[in-house]
Amino acid sequence: MSEGLVLPVAKQPHEHYLNATYGIRSWLLTTDHKRIALLYLASVTFFFFIGGFFATLIRIHLLTPAGALVSPETYNKLFTMHGVAMIFFFLIPSIPAVLGNFLIPLMIGAKDLAFPKLNLLSWYIYLVGGAFVLYSFSTGGLDTGWTFYTPLSSIYSNSAVTPAVLGIFINGFSSILTGLNFVVTIHTMRAPGMTWFRLPLFVWAHYATSLIMILGTPVLAITLLLVGLERMLHLGFFNPALGGDPILFQHLFWFYSHPAVYIMVLPAMGVVSEIIPALARKPIFGYSFIAGSSIAIAVIGFLVWAHHMFVTGESTYAALAFSFLSYLVAIPSAVKVFNWTSTLYKGAISWDTPMIYALGFIGLFLIGGLTGLFLACLGIVIHVHDTYFVVAHFHYIMVGGAVMGYVGGLHFWWPKITGKMYPEAISRLAAIILFVGFNLTFFPQFILGYLGMPRRYHSYPPEFQVLNVLSTAGASILALGYLLPMAYLIWSMRYGEAAGPNPWPATGLEWQTDSPPPTENFHVTPVVTWEPYDFKSRPDLGLAAGAQPLAPAHGDD
């Protein structure tokens, strides 16, 4: 909470969505988007720790050049299962299915998503898919790499590929239904006065994300199904020995899996676009450009997939086109970064925990994004392809970007979700630990990759040991940075201070209702008469004249 701002002592409402009904059935059969979001929160956290466990083993193994812990075969399984658990079962559902699910109806002033039962169904589909993948992990593991390249995955691998691809196939429909639900909700469920250009940027980001989920995920689903059929029934789709085309698999796989990166990072950008104006107490700079850049990233993101295949011998002209289009993604991404920075300029910045995460996001996303340009460059990529440079790059985007946004967003909306504040001092410390640990883990990997250490190898030449030990040391700090929030957020659910409806205060509709909100979200359907992020004409926020200086919208004007 910002200093100098006197708020009345907040109280919890008597009845809210958490205590409206009791019992396990009231949770497992709920159609309340807020409860489903919490179900997702529990299950993605579970998969996060499974993925994190494998990551820990990888980093311990790489402490010595010969490999300290496991056999080469087991090492292959470790990085594969780390990738599958983290990407398909944590990163992709994390922000959309937890924060998006909870917040989109609140932000647009609706009582629920358009299809509440479908929403619950997608959680159950997620669980069934997850069960298949856990079955694969526990009966022989998975050693193909998360990319499932054929014919390794369809013929030669001796690990449990079939249940894994079926699990991801099933899980895909959870993602598709969530995306469908969001798009329809945003189109048809907006409160009176909530026009498209009054939507919070978080909602715009989720609209773009949902488009990718709807258009990309079905292609991945059918592709993995074909891999499963090829493996089970020996049909020759991708196996060259049967006349199939392994490169075709790569095209189909990356058609989804490159846009999937934007499924992970776009919602995080939405989170940052909410935190920054609220905690800099200033309208966002260039609202329509940030909204439009989300859509632009989603659209261009569909046209860059073959930059993962520059060294497969694709035609020079195709490579040129994909290289150019990959550079093009940098433009809307940079638009966002510049606009966030301009919003901060001359803002009344309060150093609350979500702000530290948001600033961390900007810095790490910047590094991750710029190194992405190295990889889009046809000359440099030949040197760094399949090295730790690539590993570091996508971890800067996925962990430094998406996970920082997710944890920051959890803190920002924690008062709304639980009605309780998290402990301020320790959470700031945890945010800084996370930032330091992250950089120590992954920055050395840029250098390792540039020096030529290939990814997915279980051993390395002795001269790379110092950087690998640094990376492992960073990973242990990073682990602390995740365990701390986990501990104190759970603690705060019982012992935290009551937050009140709008502790920051922020301008969105979700802050107009109780914390935690009632089951029907709003006691009366809200009517929106103000522009987004407009602090000036909002006396209801409690920002009385003189309480906090309000910065003008565009710095000096």
Next chain:
Amino acid sequence: MHRTGELYGQFETLEQQKETATLGMWIFLVTEVLFFGGLFLTYTINRHYYFTAFGVGGNMLDLTMGTANTFVLIASSFTMAMSVWTAQTSRKNLLPIFLMLTLILGGVFLGIKYVEYKQKYDHHLIPGPSLILLTESIIRRGETIPRNSRPNARKSGKPSAPRTRRIRRALWSPSTLTHNSTSRCTSR
């Protein structure tokens, strides 16, 4: 989501409810198009690569059965849609008729499928190792078939019956199968 009927809790008006259901269905159809798009792309590319083999394979299909089956399938979709419509508009006497028609057409569909699949089964066209042998032999044969006997050769349109029979006989002959199974083992 019914066109008529009660208002669900999350909506304000029936109009909004109807609009939501329609948009949801259209978006679902979009995802279906992309889902099968991946399959059709794989099919198209392979058809392009193995033009002859696809032609030879296509000539082995039973055109009459396939056409009849497609007709039965679409007709049953129609009768099912009609039964939903009669339920919505409370035409209680028509509803069981359309449901029975759907059921009968479903039975006919399964009957045709039985005959078709029986033929495939008799020719060992079952997914699994035996199919690999056939696929391999079709690919190999496809490369050696003289140009003018290709099924899709532009002039004739359709290959002459004796030629088709010859190709078919070569494909199914036990010597082809055993030959290929040994070569497959050594090639691994």
